[in-house]
Amino acid sequence: MFPSNTSTPVRASAIDEDDQTRPNWRIIRSLLPYLLEYRGRVLLALMFLVVAKIANVAVPVALKYIVDHFEDRPVEALVTVPLALLAAYGLLRFSAVFFGELRDAVFARVAERAMRRVSLEVFRHLHRLELGFHLSRRTGGLARDIERGTNGISFLLRFLVFNIVPTLFEIALVAVILLAVFSPVFVLTVIGAVIGYVLFSVVVTEWRTRFVREANVADNRSNTRAVDSLLNYETVKYFGNEAYEAERYDRDLAAWEAARMKNRLSLAALNSGQALIIAAAVTVMMWLAAREVAAGTMTLGDLVMINAYMIQLFIPLNFLGFVYREIRQALVNIERMFGLLQQPARVVDAPDARPLEADGGSIRFENVKFGYQPNRSILHGVSFEIPAGRKLAIVGPSGSGKSTIARLLFRFYDVDEGRITINGQDIRNVTQDSLRAAIGVVPQDTVLFNDSIAYNIRYGRTNADENAVAEAVRQAHLDGFIAQLPEGLDTRVGERGLKVSGGEKQRIAIARMLLKDPPILVLDEATSSLDSGAERAVLGALNEAASRRTTLAIAHRLSTVRDADRILVLEHGRVVEQGRHEELLNHGGVYAKLWEHQQHEQAADEHA
Ligand SMILES: Nc1ncnc2c1ncn2[C@@H]1O[C@H](COP(=O)(O)OP(=O)(O)O)[C@@H](O)[C@H]1O
Ligand SMILES: [Mg+2]
Numbered sequence: 127m128f129p130s131n132t133s134t135p136v137r138a139s140a141i142d143e144d145d146q147t148r149p150n151w152r153i154i155r156s157l158l159p160y161l162l163e164y165r166g167r168v169l170l171a172l173m174f175l176v177v178a179k180i181a182n183v184a185v186p187v188a189l190k191y192i193v194d195h196f197e198d199r200p201v202e203a204l205v206t207v208p209l210a211l212l213a214a215y216g217l218l219r220f221s222a223v224f225f226g227e228l229r230d231a232v233f234a235r236v237a238e239r240a241m242r243r244v245s246l247e248v249f250r251h252l253h254r255l256e257l258g259f260h261l262s263r264r265t266g267g268l269a270r271d272i273e274r275g276t277n278g279i280s281f282l283l284r285f286l287v288f289n290i291v292p293t294l295f296e297i298a299l300v301a302v303i304l305l306a307v308f309s310p311v312f313v314l315t316v317i318g319a320v321i322g323y324v325l326f327s328v329v330v331t332e333w334r335t336r337f338v339r340e341a342n343v344a345d346n347r348s349n350t351r352a353v354d355s356l357l358n359y360e361t362v363k364y365f366g367n368e369a370y371e372a373e374r375y376d377r378d379l380a381a382w383e384a385a386r387m388k389n390r391l392s393l394a395a396l397n398s399g400q401a402l403i404i405a406a407a408v409t410v411m412m413w414l415a416a417r418e419v420a421a422g423t424m425t426l427g428d429l430v431m432i433n434a435y436m437i438q439l440f441i442p443l444n445f446l447g448f449v450y451r452e453i454r455q456a457l458v459n460i461e462r463m464f465g466l467l468q469q470p471a472r473v474v475d476a477p478d479a480r481p482l483e484a485d486g487g488s489i490r491f492e493n494v495k496f497g498y499q500p501n502r503s504i505l506h507g508v509s510f511e512i513p514a515g516r517k518l519a520i521v522g523p524s525g526s527g528k529s530t531i532a533r534l535l536f537r538f539y540d541v542d543e544g545r546i547t548i549n550g551q552d553i554r555n556v557t558q559d560s561l562r563a564a565i566g567v568v569p570q571d572t573v574l575f576n577d578s579i580a581y582n583i584r585y586g587r588t589n590a591d592e593n594a595v596a597e598a599v600r601q602a603h604l605d606g607f608i609a610q611l612p613e614g615l616d617t618r619v620g621e622r623g624l625k626v627s628g629g630e631k632q633r634i635a636i637a638r639m640l641l642k643d644p645p646i647l648v649l650d651e652a653t654s655s656l657d658s659g660a661e662r663a664v665l666g667a668l669n670e671a672a673s674r675r676t677t678l679a680i681a682h683r684l685s686t687v688r689d690a691d692r693i694l695v696l697e698h699g700r701v702v703e704q705g706r707h708e709e710l711l712n713h714g715g716v717y718a719k720l721w722e723h724q725q726h727e728q729a730a731d732e733h734a
């Protein structure tokens with residue numbers, strides 16, 4: 127099932143309407159730097175825009191003169207076509223479009239660059255967020271939020287600068303012309319219609335915004351579901367639950383469908399209302415003009431011009447309605463993406479953090495207490511020390527908190543109480559980069575990138591040369607396996623590395639750790655997916671790697687860590703025994719029992 131939304135960045139009920147207008151201005155203001163960065167381009171684009179608008183407004187004037195040219199003449203003069211006027215008319219029409227295109231071409235760089243910047247910023251931020259966030263995130267929905275958000279930014283930049291403001295400008299220009307040439311009734315009608323149109327559009331669009339959000343939430347949910355279901359392809363098959371999955375997916379799709387329907391229907395209402403206002407205004411204007419033409423106070427050209435203006439004015443106005451709608455939608459989308467950016471990282475570098483001086487890397491846990499959630503404690507005061515270059519093993523039942531110790535050392539989470547030091551430095555006071563650079567991890571469950579084996583190994587040190595990679599392959603005992611592959615190191619491992627076996631995956635993880643060559647080693651059941659033959663071989667490599675490094679080895683099979691300098695037995699987040707292998711055996715406690723048990727098992731295995 128999907129976790130409830132509380133720990134994810136996006137509020138589940140993003141449908142609250144009261145915090146609407148203010149954050150929008152904040153979002154618009156936050157886009158300003160992207161515009162200012164390309165000041166020259168923006169100005170040039172605005173110039174093209176003004177030229178295009180002036181040409182546009184002049185078209186009906188040219189039209190009027192053409193019509194009037196014929197009206198005033200006797201019939202025989204009709205053969206003389208006003209070539210210059212026609213040419214001017216054509217040129218104006220072309221200019222109106224051409225300068226608009228120029229404007230877009232010049233501005234494209236600004237919008238695309240802003241998209242790139244924001245995408246990168248979100249990506250970086252997501253990597254800054256702690257493991258806890260990523261464990262509860264929902265990849266499908268997250269990707270959608272980012273996609274919609276960046277598209278929204280591009281849209282907003284383009285249309286805010288080029289549509290809202292210029293259309294208002296054009297409306298003002300037309301009003302001035304009408305006022306200069308005709309009686310104020312025309313202007314009053316136009317202004318009344320525009321105001322009615324805008325008010326209607328704003329109110330209805332505000333009302334519709336909730337449907338947009340509903341549709342987005344439903345879209346995220348169905349997308350998350352689809353991605354999760356496909357990632358679990360094998361499990362779905364094991365249990366023959368394709369129909370169950372499809373049904374659950376369809377339930378989400380149904381919600382999405384319903385939300386989209388409301389979206390569409392309300393859009394139809396909006397469009398119809400807008401059309402009604404426009405039609406009414408045009409009718410009134412034409413009626414007024416026709417009366418004046420009949421009375422002889424207006425020429426036919428004037429009537430044609432007014433008609434042309436009305437069409438010309440309401441097309442962008444209609445467009446303005448669309449743009450306003452889209453901008454509201456873009457703001458909703460951007461807001462969601464910015465919500466991600468505002469999600470604070472819980473594990474952050476201290477302001478005065480310095481690079482870690484590992485220097486051999488002695489590790490101390492001092493009375494460490496920790497829980498993933500405040501109401502469930504996992505570690506209840508764990509203390510131990512690993513002197514530089516030594517090996518400490520942690521054994522204990524599953525769920526006792528062994529991997530948690532490794533995660534805390536890596537600072538995926540901060541401890542609740544106590545402290546962890548490396549070479550005397552509290553790991554909260556050093557930079558995360560330097561801390562993590564000093565630690566090599568072979569995790570319990572290795573996940574690989576969907577790329578070649580070579581790529582995954584080289585991930586340990588991205589600038590490593592061929593020889594270093596080959597050496598790591600050899601040390602991790604991968605060379606035999608790779609020799610069998612037709613494509614060798616270039617074999618692709620599939621999504622999450624599912625096309626290689628658990629043991630092969632683990633050895634790839636070992637190879638890339640060896641390539642990283644860090645002073646501190648964390649092996650979290652690093653050989654658990656290997657059979658005993660492979661384990662013995664890899665253990666050789668690991669022991670060799672460990673011999674020169676401070677090592678924290680978490681083990682399930684005790685035989686793999688009997689040579690450790692110290693062994694800790696962990697139970698329910700408490701250290702219940704510690705000492706060397708022989709000491710613990712002599713002590714006759716938990717460890718001794720576990721050891722005996724595993725010896726029996728092994729004997730049974732060998733007899734079988
Ligand atoms: N991200 C997490 N959020 C909440 N609980 C967790 C999380 N990771 C592990 N746990 C819980 O913490 C306990 C210790 O886990 P872990 O350290 O992985 O055990 P192990 O000793 O098997 O490595 C387990 O009970 C597990 O359910
Ligand atoms: Mg574990």
